[in-house]
Amino acid sequence: MTHDEIFAKVRATLVDALNVDDNEVTPTARLKGDLNAESIDFLDIVFRLERQFGFSIPREDLFPESIFQGDPKFVAGGKITEPGLVELQTRMPYADLTEFRKDPRLDKMEDLFTVDLIVNYLQSRVNAK
Amino acid sequence: MTLKDQVAIVTGGSRGIGRAVVLALAREGARVAFVYKGSTEAAQALEAEAAAAGLVAKAHQADVADPAAGDRVVAAVLADWGRVDILVNNAGVIRDKLFVQLEADDWNTVIGTNLNGVFAFCKAVSKQMVFKQRSGRIINVSSIAADHVNKGQSNYAASKGAVNSLTRVLAAELGSRNVLVNAVAPGFIETDMSAAVRNMAGEDGLKKLIPVKRLGKPEDIASVVVFLAGPAAAYITGQVITVDGGLSLGAIS
Structure with a gap:
């Protein structure tokens, strides 16, 4: 296809x-x-x-938004941490995170x-x- | 007839408030599937009474506390009539005891029917209403006992308080799909279930506490359920409507 x-x-x-x-x-x-x-x-x-x-x-494959719920390793101060971004890219290898990485706010994640x-x-x- | 061609499910439908709800919905044109646990004679009598009046009411035997009951009944109703427009979670039990005497079994029985039963039936209709029909009404029969406490009803009050919270969350989640979720909180209604409390407190004593000076009738609740199920209530969701003749106002004299 x-x-x-x-x-x-x-x-x-x-x-x-x-x-x-x-x-x-x-x-x-x-x-x-x-x-x-x-x-x-x-x-x-x-x-x-x-x-x-x-x-x-x-x-959770397609919309893995709940992976960051309350995990301080992945989210700090409302932003996704570097380990969080790595985790996100692992979960979503098909996603282009280039833009998101510039300002990785959790509340912006839905824009992905x-x-x-x-x-x-x-x-x-x-x-x- | 405001509910013509609609399909309703009413749990605890063979007696008391549920029975009045079944008849009231059917009189508005709905085809009503009602669930009863053990009152086979009452269920058959209700089917016959409805049929004699040219109404459609079909009995389904199930214990709503059985986790499989919701899916089973809803599947049967869909097989019969192809849709579910209205769910009335009415089945309820009491096991009144002072807390120090309350056993786990008393707790689990009340939570199992009054709360888990509501969960199972809401869950069973949710996909049909949300994804297939994009419309529906869920009406949970709660109680003023959730917020206005009676000693000996810790289990009952907890179950009804939880139903009120569930009602509000479901309303928020399902509103965008035109599935409206409300609860009705009756006060003292003349039913078998409230007989013990009425006897203990004395009817005259109770009436003094009720501003309209009478106990409620099952039809007083049924008329509000019909309203919430119908087109006139299209903009109401997430509400717990108190129907108690003013009892919960707490007027002392």
């Missing part, structure tokens, strides 16, 4: 799950910031993608969850098959 084919499926999924228009679902659109996804929507998106792609997607991130994740899963 090509990157474009995966993108088309992801876009269709997000249009259904989030009640947004086709043209809003751009590669750089952020799920929360741009497409107004709520926490419950993240679950819905995962369920729908599982049905679309026919393999199981552990939610873009349409492209989902596509890249699915691409890595499809390629691994």
